[in-house]
Amino acid sequence: MTRSDLLTAANGGPDDVGRLLVGSYAWGTGDRAFLVGRRAQVFTKNTTESTTAKLVKALTVLRDQGPAKAYEMLALGGEQKLPYLGPSFYTKLLYFADARPDAQPGRALILDQFVAIALKEVEHWDITERGPWGPDQYQRWLEFAHNHARTESTNQAAVRPHAIEAAMFRKGWAIYQARIAAARAARRQP
Incomplete structure (x- = not known):
């Protein structure tokens, strides 16, 4: 999985937020698979509905108000904070979700x-x-x-x-x- 793969995948729309998160984890994990169990907790200890709803809200804010505001929503104490999802990975999600239609990075x-x-x-x-x-x-x-x-x-x-x-x-x-x-x-x- 490459950066380009995920920049292209980001143009799938809000329904693809779960796949984009999984892709961000896979790309960010690379060949250090020993951390997969810990990283999977965002999926195993949060409901799919909660995860999707919070990420869709954060990505709407990303589009409407920019990456700093979306980051704030996902950060500790933020309205859309997801347990077990830290900034190293939600910034990857923001980065890929902010891709332009031509698969070029945006502001995040x-x-x-x-x-x-x-x-x-x-x-x-x-x-x-x-x-x-x-x-x-x-x-x-x-x-x-x-x-x-x-x-x-x-x-x-x-x-x-x-x-x-x-x-x-x-x-x-x-x-x-x-x-x-x-x-x-x-x-x-x-």
Whole structure:
């Protein structure tokens, strides 16, 4: 499953919100299947009706009021908060649901552990690496990525905000992997 697959699938309409959530989980989980049981709790510990109703409301707000307001609705204390669905995955859902008819990303962006690591380590933000992140931090992230994309764009080549998100994810992933390697090396030393 690719990012493009989900950007295309997002154009199916509100009836496809469950499939889009499953797709977001599958894409976001990748080959780390050991976390599937924990991630499945959003489906096993919430009713299908409740999950669908809350997500449809949040996605309506996404279309009408923007990604920051939709994030606020899904965040801790938000009107549409779903137990067991955290920001790393509901921002993926928002990202894919905000796709344009031509399967291009919209305004919403993903905020997960690896983006947070890069924001903390590279940009020196005061942000927790594992969340939860408040709506104000998500708004700040959106502004940062959209502004950075505008700044980096030229007349010859536009930089899209999702390219900034992808670059921050890769940087955060590299930092995370370096930490793991350093911890392993430290354990091997006498």
